[in-house]
Amino acid sequence: MTLTDSSLTDLVEAQVLERVLHEALRRGGDFAEIFAEDRSSSSIFLDDRKVEELSTGRDRGAGIRVIVGETTGFAHTADLSEKGLLSAAEAAAAVAREGGGGVRKTALLRQASEHQQVGTLPSTVPKSAKVDLLLRADDASRSAGGAIVQVSAGYGDSRRRILVANSDGLLTDDDRVRTRLFVTCVASGDGGLQTGFHSLAYTLGYEMFDEHPVEEVAAEAARRAITKLQARPAPSGVLPVVLKSGSGGILFHEACGHGLEADHILKDSSAYTGRIGQVVASPGVTLVDDGTLGPNWGSLVIDDEGRPTQRNVLIRDGVLTDYMWDYLRARKEGRTSSGNGRRQSYQDLPMVRMTNTFLLAGDEDPDEIVSQTPNGVYVAQLGGGQVNTATGDFVFGMTEAYLIENGQITEPLRNANLIGNGPDVLSKIDAIGNDFDMSSGTCGKDGQSVSVGCGQPTLRVAGITIGGTASA
């Protein structure tokens, strides 16, 4: 089933949009844009065998921006009537002080975008079936072992119908459906309590669970918690680190990707400013951002400025080839957007954001990468992280990791942070596996959260600082 039957263009008529864009540019200004959105979502949370709550919500509104030279004005409204939109347009236009910009008429030309194909719209699935999913997750986690003492699980789905109209005459829309599930387990043993987490998140409808049974997610979360009961404190100091495929893509998203966003570049607040054409990574390292990658969590048909997403090669074989761009930053440089303009909701301005960001696979056998590492740490799951884009310094949590001793993966380690510098790590990658996997995450920037995908093959970094408590 396709969703073209319910496009948002039905929500606000084209003539109204044209009149609102006209109002937005009445006092001058180079560019005006309307982003309208109708979002419905549902979530269920299960904790300690109880369905604590089923929650549903609806948000509808429009954000209007006006660009005058280097200045952007922005206002939003939950009132999608012509009156509401005109009043937001007037507020956004307040930055165009000079006035007398002349009359500009916009004739909108609708550009059809092929919407995401959805198997089963989550809103058509009975609430009781979604509740049942979480109860199954709880059962599956508990049956993984008697050490599991607590299970919590969450389900969420959202449908965002968006419309973008701008003074360049663009009128387009999109219909995005996302579904996710997560399970957290607490295991109890002699060494105290340990937690394990696993999640599933795709740009898919409810059919996601046909391919990814909830029991597998639950069992994986339980396994992580139980494994860590035997864990010893992580070492402290600099060691070689092998990242399992799909475990550490977030590191490259955070520590390299953010520094390649054109807003940081144009403000000279990135370690990668002015380095196009230079070697910034080990040979064989190719970093890509691609919003077109099927059902991955960061996929989008069009970005939140109405531009189709595309595959952007950022680093090719160690050499920096390009940055990521949104409309505003691309306009400054006289080029086109790379389809990376995103926003959390109609209440936010778009900015340069990643979609699915990943390192391409190499040709080494993942097992050999481990066996050729005399001593080090094997990371099977990285948790959240943080980066200073100006310096490239980052920190990440290891939520499933093991010691490598004499080329063998041995004892599990307790959670600890990895700390390092993005540009430095890229040039210290000394082995790239021939496998590949992706994972999902939520990326926060300037107070806005968006869904992103991250991926990488198994690879080794010659040395990263591990912030454990045991001496290395």
Next chain:
Amino acid sequence: MPDLLSLARRVLEQATADEEVEVYVSHGRETSVRVFEGAIEQLETAESAGVGVRVISAGRQGFSYVGALDEPAAKEALIEARDNARFATVDEHAGLASPDGVEPPVLDLWREELVSFPTDDRVALALELERRVRSGDSRIRQVVSSDYVDGFGETAIATSRGIEVTDRQTGCYLFVHAVAGDGDDTQTGFGYSVGRAPGELDLEAAAADAVDRATRLLGARKARSAKLTAVLDRRVTATLLGILSGTLSGEEVVKGRSLFAGRIGEQVGVGELTLIDDPTNPLAYGASQHDAEGLACRCNSLIAGGELKSFLYDTYAGRLAGTTSTGSAVRGGFRTTPSVGAQALSLQPGKLDQPEIIAAVGEGFLVQSITGVHSGVNPVSGDFSVGAEGLMIRGGELAEPVREVTIASTIQRMLQHVVAVGSDVEWLPGAATGVTLAIDEIAMSGS
């Protein structure tokens, strides 16, 4: 301004006799100005409003919200919440707050001058902040952003248990992000100032802070791994208190997810350690007359003289633990249900300010900022390992800058190893106040 309480009452009238209903209505406006290189980069006006409805029927809870002050849509949300409740598990502890007779503090958190503050003056503040940072030191290479943000918020809660309250407050802040450079070396520093009205902001201090923080880290290197005394800067302590508050949530405790479970009455820290959560103090950014369920806010003593005194509870957690709410329900706006949280944590200040503590410590590490807090701290096991940058302390004075190290311990050990609490209280945005804190036996990992 819209009459939020009447809207809440009109929605509440739709409640049936066999259900409990809570209607939470909020409305706020935020204006933000960002300048860059002497010109306005962004000027945003954001008005947000909505209604969240909670229904509890036969021990089952359901919730729904709508992002508009629209009476028919809010009544629809009630119907939707009622339907959602059918799918929840019966929980004998589910229920709304009952009026408990505690008088709310009388706080004046509203400044009319903020509401009528002209846009030109907002822009002027952001521009002046940027100018001061740029001219503050020749090594300041960039001011990535200089922001002035102000806003107000008002809420109304009406419930079928007879609670009817309204709250409102104003707030504003200045925030600046500076980059300093020296040769190939780059460092960043942030400065900010918060207040309830523009007149309460300290622009000069915010600018000086950003300049100082960015420039003093220039030349920073990785330090040698060592076990040492860490002196936490005020903002770092506030972050640490935020972590601690999660472990003092009565709900986490009763569910076995806190390292403090079953330890009331125990000496969990050194005698100098006294921690309160006091939203009745109007100086605190998190001050409020009522909590997110409409009960009076109150001052709660959590740790006194190192002894664990009590946990924080909302109505549900209180019932679960066989006690009552401590007025500690918080919520992230109309889109979510209430949960337990700290509102205004602070440590009882000691006698020495930061320079005096540094002198007394002699040898150690002044932690200017930490990163990776969410991934690096486990509230159940107490494991603590975060990224850090700052300055070494040698001979009682600040010495060379340090970056890319981690500091690690456990929360349990840290509380037992506090060697000094500063006298330098700083009111910060968020739910915790800052004060310098020195802790020994910290493992620093570097080279």
